[in-house]
Amino acid sequence: MALTYSSGSSDGLPEDARPESYLAGIDPVPTGWVTVLQEPTDGQIFWIGSYLTSFVGREHALSKTDWTDGRVGQTDVSEYGKEVVFHDGLTDTSERSEFFVQLRRHQQPEVEPTIEFTYSFLWYFAAVPRPDGSWYYLDGAGRDQELVRIHRGDTDLRVEVAALPLRRYLAIRERFLVVQYERITYLDSAPAPRIKATDRTQVSTFDFHSGLEGSPAFVRLCGKHLILPIDAKPADLAYPYATAESYPEFTIGIDPGTGQPITFTCDPDRLSNHFNDLGTPDYLTRVYFRREVLRRYTSEPSRYEVSASRLSCLGLWGVSIGRNDEGLVEAYLGDLGRDLPNAERTHWLSFNVEPRGGIDQERQRRDILGQWTDGTTDPLRQLAHARERFSTALYAVVGQPVYRAWDAADQIAFAGLHTPTSSEQSEADTQILTLAKGVIEYLDTKALRQLPGADPKAATINCIDGWVKHTNGDPDILVDPLRLLQGLRSNGAAHARTKNWAVILTRAGLDKLKPDEQFIRLVTSTADALEALADHAEAQTQPTPGEEENAPNR
Numbered sequence: 235m236a237l238t239y240s241s242g243s244s245d246g247l248p249e250d251a252r253p254e255s256y257l258a259g260i261d262p263v264p265t266g267w268v269t270v271l272q273e274p275t276d277g278q279i280f281w282i283g284s285y286l287t288s289f290v291g292r293e294h295a296l297s298k299t300d301w302t303d304g305r306v307g308q309t310d311v312s313e314y315g316k317e318v319v320f321h322d323g324l325t326d327t328s329e330r331s332e333f334f335v336q337l338r339r340h341q342q343p344e345v346e347p348t349i350e351f352t353y354s355f356l357w358y359f360a361a362v363p364r365p366d367g368s369w370y371y372l373d374g375a376g377r378d379q380e381l382v383r384i385h386r387g388d389t390d391l392r393v394e395v396a397a398l399p400l401r402r403y404l405a406i407r408e409r410f411l412v413v414q415y416e417r418i419t420y421l422d423s424a425p426a427p428r429i430k431a432t433d434r435t436q437v438s439t440f441d442f443h444s445g446l447e448g449s450p451a452f453v454r455l456c457g458k459h460l461i462l463p464i465d466a467k468p469a470d471l472a473y474p475y476a477t478a479e480s481y482p483e484f485t486i487g488i489d490p491g492t493g494q495p496i497t498f499t500c501d502p503d504r505l506s507n508h509f510n511d512l513g514t515p516d517y518l519t520r521v522y523f524r525r526e527v528l529r530r531y532t533s534e535p536s537r538y539e540v541s542a543s544r545l546s547c548l549g550l551w552g553v554s555i556g557r558n559d560e561g562l563v564e565a566y567l568g569d570l571g572r573d574l575p576n577a578e579r580t581h582w583l584s585f586n587v588e589p590r591g592g593i594d595q596e597r598q599r600r601d602i603l604g605q606w607t608d609g610t611t612d613p614l615r616q617l618a619h620a621r622e623r624f625s626t627a628l629y630a631v632v633g634q635p636v637y638r639a640w641d642a643a644d645q646i647a648f649a650g651l652h653t654p655t656s657s658e659q660s661e662a663d664t665q666i667l668t669l670a671k672g673v674i675e676y677l678d679t680k681a682l683r684q685l686p687g688a689d690p691k692a693a694t695i696n697c698i699d700g701w702v703k704h705t706n707g708d709p710d711i712l713v714d715p716l717r718l719l720q721g722l723r724s725n726g727a728a729h730a731r732t733k734n735w736a737v738i739l740t741r742a743g744l745d746k747l748k749p750d751e752q753f754i755r756l757v758t759s760t761a762d763a764l765e766a767l768a769d770h771a772e773a774q775t776q777p778t779p780g781e782e783e784n785a786p787n788r
Contacts, residue, residue, distance in 0.1 A: 237442055242429035244442075251419040253431075253442045253455040262437040262462045264397035267383070270335050270413065271349070271393040278389065280417035284334050286352070286409045291330030292460055295412045296434075299441040299457040303414065304329030307336040324352075334411065335393060349384065349393055358403055359474045371399075373475045375575035376537060376547035398464065399474065405463035406471040414458045415440075424451035433457065481571050482583045484521045495588055500571035500579065507568075517568030518602070520593060525561050525655050527585035535650020542612050542653075543597070551575055554601075560591025613757045614651050620764035621673060627771035632684040637676050648672035651757070654750035662749035663727040666756065670723035673760055674716060686774075695720060698767070707770050715763035718742050719756060 237244075237253060244252045272282035285303040287295055295302050304326030312319045324333045334355070338348045349367050359371035361381055369382040381399055385392040404411060421444075429444040440457030470477065481501035489496055498505075498515045505517040531538035531545055539546050546552030553573040556564035563585075570579060599605040628636040640648075647668050654661045674694060682697035683690050687704020689697065699713045718738065726735040739745040742759075744752045 237431040237433045237440065239429070239431040242425055242427045242444065244429070247425065247453065248419070251421065251453050256415070256455065257433065257440065260438060260459045262460050264461065266397055267394040268397050268400055268413070268461055269392055270395050270411070271337060272390055273337060274390050276389045283414045285412050286332035286334045286407070287330050287412050288409060292410045292412070294330050295458060296439045299439050301414045301416070302329050302412070303331045306331050306333040332409070337391065351382070354407070355403055358406065359399065371474065372548070372550065373577065374473065374477065374550070375577040376550045377577070379475070401461065401464040402466070402471060402474060404461065405466055410463070411461035412458050413461060416454070416456045418452050418454045421451045421453065425453070429453060437462070479576050480579070482579055484567060484570060484583060484586050485588050486515055486519050486521055486567060488588050498567065500567050502568045502572045505568050515567060517566065519567040520589065521565050521567050521570060522558070522562040522587050522589050523565070523582060523585040524587055525563055527563055527582055529655040530581065532650065532652040532655060536646045540652050556594030556597035558591045558594050562587065562591055564594050564597065613754055613761060614653070617651070617757050617761040620761040620768070623768040624764040627768040630775045631771050632681050634681050634684070636678055636681045638678050640676070644671060654753055657748040657750045659749045662753045665753050666722055666727040669757065669760065670719050673764070674720055702770065705770065705774055712763060712766050712770060715759040719760055722756065
C-alpha cells in the first residue's frame, strides 16, 4: 500500500511523523497478530479501533477515511416526541457497524479500564480469561492456544488478536473487520508545500495531510483497512480450529528376514476389522511406545488423567492404553487414528518402538476374549482409597477431621500421582514430595493430639505412634511405613541428599531398586499402612457384642 501525493511529500519529516512505516505493515490476510485496539498513555495523539461489518458494509466503510463505527460500544437513550428509544451499543444500522472490541473506562479513576469483546467471538472459541485480561482457548488436542494478548507499556495500551483464529471467526460470521487508525504528530514548522496524499484500494482507505492549528503545525494520518475472513468451507468452520487429519505410519512389527521395521498407517478407514478384511493390518494391531510418551500428560494433572488403562483430556478426547511386562505403553493401531487428536500423533510417533516384552495380558482378556477380570492392580488407586478410609476411620475416633482442607493446586497434584515415566531420580523425587504432602503434611496436628494416648505436644506421626501403642497396635506395621515416607522426603526429595538417604533405603529393602520402582513400592507400603490404620481405628470404635445388645433404642 502506498500513498499518492497530490501536494508535498513526507521527505524531511521526522521518522515518527512519516506514514509509510505504518502503511507498509498493513496486511488484509495476516497470519500473525492483528492490533484491534490501541490507545496512548503518554499524551500522544493516536488511536486504533475496530468493528465488524457485512459485505455491503465494507463498501460504506471504505467510502471515507473518518471513523465509521458510529455508536457501537456505547448506549444512549433518545426521545422522539413521546417515544423513548434505547440504543444498546451492539450495532449501528446507519453505519453498518457491529461491536467487536472496546476499552471501557469507569467513573472511579483507580479502577483499571475493562477490555470488552463481543460475546460471540469469545463463545465461538470457548475462550478462557487470564488475570491480565488476555484470553486463550483449547484446540482439539486440549492444548492452550493464544487468542488475545494485552500489551501495557509506558507509551500505550495495545490489544492484539491472533490473526488466523480471528479470520476464522470472520468467516463463520460472514463478516469483515474494519481496523480504524488515526495519528496526529505535531511539528516545529509547517511543511511546504502543504501535504495532501491519499491511498485508495479494495481493502484500505487513508488520507495523509498537514495543517496549521494555531501553533505548532501538524501532520495527520487517518483511515482504515479491512481484515478478510479465511477462505474455508462452512463444514471446516464447525470447529474454531483446523481439523485436517494426517495419519502417520507406526511400527507394528519387525521383518524377521531383514530386521527392518514393518510400518502401516493408523488411518482407521484403511485397516481391516472383524467384519471387513481389506488385506491390511487389523484395527486392533498392537503398537508399542516408550513410557516417556506419557510424560507430557502426567506433567499436567489439571488437564490430563492417566490411569493404567486410559489417557484422557478434559472430556475432549481419550484413548485406551495398556502396559506390558517390559513397561512399554500399548495402544491399538486404529485407536491412534480414531481417538488421538491429529496434533498428538506426531508426539506418539517419536516414542514408537518395535514390539517387545509381550502383550498386556489383562487387556487381552478384557478387550479381545471378553472375559471378566479384576482389573489391573493400580497402587495409586489403592492409595487414594486407603487415604479416604483412614480419614473416615480416625474422624470417628477423634470426632473431627484429621486432614486439613485441600488447597486446590495440591489436590490436583495429589490426584495426578502417577507411575513414573522414567527411572530418573528427579521424577521420583517430585512424586515423593507430592505423596508425602498429601498423606502426611496435610494431617491436622491438633486433631491427632485428641487420639487416646497421643502426646499433646507431639508432631503428627508421633501422635499416631502414641495412639497405636496405647491401643496395643503394632507400630512396625502401622507407623513405620509413614516414617519411611517422611524420611525419604526429608533426607533427599525435599532437601540436599544426606547419608541417611542410603541408610533409609537399605533398611527398607529399596536400595537395589531403580528410583521409579522405589516409588511404586513406597506407594504400596503407604497404602497398606493407611488401610491397616483404618482397620485399627475401626476396631476401637466398634461396640463389643455385649454393648451392642444393651445399647438403648434410638
